Amino acid sequence: MNTPTSIRNLVCVLLFGFLFVSCSREEYVVYDVNPVEVEGVNYGKNKKKSVEQYISILYANLFQRALSANQLVEIRDLIESIGDQQVAFEIVLSNFMNRADVEIPSNTEMRADVDGFINDTYRRFLIRLPTEAEKTWFRNYIQTHPFLTPQIIYMSFALSNEYQYY
Secondary structure, eight states: OOHHOOOOHHHHHHHHHHHHHHHHHOOOOOOOOOOOOOOTTTOOOBOOHHHHHHHHHHHHHHSOOOHHHHHHHHHHHHHSSSOHHHHHHHHHHHHHSSSTTTTOHHHHHHSSHHHHHHHHHHHHHHSSSOOOOHHHHHHHHHHHHHHOOOOHHHHHHHHHHHBBBB
């Protein structure tokens, strides 16, 4: 009878010993990290372009030259006469893209240097370089969609929300 009591006492002592050891205080390591300001994708673009600014910048991006004042007034009046401004921008952009003197790289040029095309397009339309995530996504998208053309990409950039702001 004496043996089970001594075993019970030994088990109790061991449990209390483990409990005491497991409750010891841990040392936490604190790393000093310098705070870093991170810009959003728009990089501080928070002012919406006026109709005149949008038309002038769009024309310069597509034709690599300035739009005349008379043409600017005609296009502005056209846009203001249409109720839905987004639809009006799409119509004007479509008309610009159908002109013969628009300066867009060919599909062959785009596919020959996809990274260069992506960088040039971001600089041309958004006045910034793409992030690595944007570059990777676009590269994969262009490579997996054989019917995607530079015209479609230029239209998507010109109609993007970021392009609407400066």
